[in-house]
Amino acid sequence: MNYEEAKEKFISTWGALGTLWGINKAMAQIHALLWISPEPLSMEDIMEELQISRGNTSMNLRQLMDWGIVFKENKMGERKEYFVSEKDVQELARQIAKERSRREIRPVIKVLKDVSSIEDDNTAKTKELIKQTKALHELADTADTMMNKMVNQEHNWITKTLLKIVK
Amino acid sequence: MNYEEAKEKFISTWGALGTLWGINKAMAQIHALLWISPEPLSMEDIMEELQISRGNTSMNLRQLMDWGIVFKENKMGERKEYFVSEKDVQELARQIAKERSRREIRPVIKVLKDVSSIEDDNTAKTKELIKQTKALHELADTADTMMNKMVNQEHNWITKTLLKIVK
DNA sequence: ATTAATTTTCAATATTTTTTGAAAGTTTGA
DNA sequence: TCAAACTTTCAAAAAATATTGAAAATTAAT
Known part of the structure; x- marks a missing residue:
């Protein structure tokens, strides 16, 4: 090539x-x-x-x-x-993560929070809606918080952290 | 509501x-x-x-x-x-991560590897192509490896890990 | 083996998204 | 101030993507 x-x-x-x-x-x-x-x-x-x-x-x-x-x-x-x-790969990743979080993820988290907070009328379908949207809300919230930490970290944090996880 | x-x-x-x-x-x-x-x-x-x-x-x-x-x-x-x-939020996340990795990320990593391995002819533009695609390759590879670990972990690993990172 | 219930396929259609290109807008320098 | 160089905007056109619906295929029961 x-x-x-x-x-x-x-x-x-x-x-x-x-x-x-x-x-x-x-x-x-x-x-x-x-x-x-x-x-x-x-x-x-x-x-x-x-x-x-x-x-x-x-x-x-x-x-x-x-x-x-x-x-x-x-x-x-x-x-x-x-x-x-932008030429730095870490900065690129951070910037993309930051923007996608702000534009796309956070608004969805807000909706999940609202939906999972409706009053429980003790029907099976309401219970299921609450349970499932709450589970999504928790996961999304945790993941998004992590992304935001990432976004505000020192330059080389991403790779160091990923490597640490990977062991 | x-x-x-x-x-x-x-x-x-x-x-x-x-x-x-x-x-x-x-x-x-x-x-x-x-x-x-x-x-x-x-x-x-x-x-x-x-x-x-x-x-x-x-x-x-x-x-x-x-x-x-x-x-x-x-x-x-x-x-x-x-x-x-699938009702389990962790399993959902894992499954999506697994499939997107397999279908979309891994083929791109392969291309990045190939492109960043072309022979260096010592022109500025070739040097830049190699340097930048290599940087992307390294990041993508690390992130993908992490995803695959994730995919093969015990049930509750995602949240535990994310929380650990977030501190 | 036939029929009825159900699902899948796929060419045609509709919708959404992207792209074009020329007119309008902006900026700079003479 | 004018005009040349350049950029942005946006309505129209093109391209890409998603959806429909009816015919074909499949499945299961009689």
Whole structure:
């Protein structure tokens, strides 16, 4: 496998993985491209490389910036904007965990809490609803608390912790 | 919030969360319905409750069974098939982790390994590709190993471990 | 072996999501 | 202030994904 093949393989694999996890292909691929690029890239560069439109590029770059994993960069004397990805793998993981928790997990935890707190009327179905949503609530809450600890830890905490668990 | 409201809220929230994480709405909602149902449900019951077609119900039940989180059950003297969900929250988490690892994460780890192993030609871009994909490979591999430990642990391991981390 | 009950399949349809591209907006420099 | 360089927005189009429903297949009882 040469450089070009490897690059394409990485970008398309990252795009496919994103899709599987609810992240659109263009967004995942732009991220992949910036992740392996030693230089900041302009919108033109990205459009060219991934064969996508200007509008698509612009919107997905904005989303990546909203997620806190891509940044704008200016070159002196140049009008054009350039983009770079967060390069540290731990920081990337933390940022993604943080955002998914905030946007997706916490709202669900809130619903689970509310649903599991309805008044018990002693019917089997109500009992089951309460019991099962409470169990989900507890698991989700514990897992989310852990994620948040993770997000606020020192740089190398993730790997150290995972390794400790794995023994 | 009464029982009906709570039930609907739970089912639609679970469906929406699924969608966000790449699982289709019907599949997530069928799972939610079975999760809180104290009795096994027939295909008719599910179609009726969620207002979805027979074909849709059949296909998504099959997928849930492929994921190992829903099972067929027969009532004596009845021709019809009934379905029940895995009820244990830990087992649910383990099963989902196990399947997502097998189907989605491991193939990506393989690609990362291959891509990060291309020959270094000492150009900046090749060096960056190798460095960054290697970093992802290491993180993904560690996390996946942890997931697999998890999957094969005793029943209550997840919560105990998470709590230990959280301190 | 036939029929009735039930489930599965899959081409057609509907829905949702993503992408495009051109117009509108913004910024910078002359 | 004007205009060139560049970016953003958003309605329309395209693509991807999910859903339907009826025909085919399966199963079980008579």
